[in-house]
Every structure is written in C-alpha cells, then in structure tokens.
Amino acid sequence: MNQRGLLELPAPRPVYPARLKAMWALHGRRDDCHCATCAHLFRLAYSRNYYKCRKSAMSHGAATDWRVGWPACGAWEPKAGGPAMETKGG
Numbered sequence: 001m002n003q004r005g006l007l008e009l010p011a012p013r014p015v016y017p018a019r020l021k022a023m024w025a026l027h028g029r030r031d032d033c034h035c036a037t038c039a040h041l042f043r044l045a046y047s048r049n050y051y052k053c054r055k056s057a058m059s060h061g062a063a064t065d066w067r068v069g070w071p072a073c074g075a076w077e078p079k080a081g082g083p084a085m086e087t088k089g090g
C-alpha cells in the first residue's frame, strides 16, 4: 500500500468495554453528554485518579474503572453545581 492509501484509511472506531455497553443496554445511550459530567461518576484519588460509576458493579480493580470521556448512558444526571448538560464540541 502506498503512503497516500494509508492516509485515506478511515479513523478507527472507539472500542467500548462490556460494562459500559451493559449500561447502554439497560438505560439507553446518550451521545449528547459524557460520563464526566454525571452525578454517578466519582473519583478515587490515590497515586493517580481512578473513576467509578455508582450505577454499575464496583470493585477495587481496574475491571470496574470508568473513563470520563465515555458517552453517557440514559441514567446520566447532572452533577450538583455542574453543567446541566455537556454537548459535543461545546
């Protein structure tokens, strides 16, 4: 494949974990906001920050870590004092 062909490849689609897909299956998916602004997301601060979702199964392991940039599920609620809604590109 020549260099021009490589540049024309479509951007890879994000791969989301089963735990997030389970939340979407249960509550629906919202593409107008992210977990970062959800009241159910909380941070555990150790030598680095770890995020967990209160609405999902939780453990002290990485298997239940959450990413702030994931598209929200239908159980999303605004954080107290936070933005009413985070919109894409805004």
Ligand code: SF4
Pocket (backbone or CB within 6 Å): 023, 034, 035, 038, 039, 040, 041, 052, 053, 054, 055, 056, 071, 072, 073, 074, 075, 076, 077
């Ligand atoms: S939007 Fe909130 S409840 Fe839904 S998966 Fe994200 S953090 Fe959990």
